[in-house]
Amino acid sequence: MAVMTHAFARLQTANYGDLTAAQQDRFDALMREADTAGTGTAYNAAMVDAALVAGLPVPASKDIARCSCYTDAGGCGCDLIFDSHQDGVVVTAVNDPGFNLSQLQCPTCGHDHPRPIAD
Ligand SMILES: [Zn+2]
Ligand SMILES: [Zn+2]
Helix, strand or coil: CCCCCHHHCCCCCEEHHHCCHHHHHHHHHHHHHHHHCCCCHHHHHHHHHHHHHCCCCCCCCCCEEECCCCHHHCCCCCCEEEECCCCCCEEEECCCCCCCCCEEECHHHHHHCCCCCCC
8 A cells, every 4th residue: 555645646747749859759668668678677778768858757667658549559649758657547458478568557547537448
């Protein structure tokens, strides 16, 4: 159980759509890098760089995700970039073998229209 204080209650997020095209390309490349980096420092480095490109303060978890509510995936079009270790995140697809990243919904989407993985 995480200890929450008022000082940390306001979570920092960013929106993919607010980034420039160049930032989006760089963010996508870094997330692909993190996805295929295996475990260890290369993964963390890619995640930290991705957070910085998105203008997101690097979370303590060093793990960020873009909401999986892509319009072309039938989602609501949410493009939130967020700390993937916060409460309320919903896993909509687990990572494939050899890849690091699962598909995640942000807490708002996970609350409003969750699409959890079906076993
Ligand atoms: Zn969302
Ligand atoms: Zn959504």
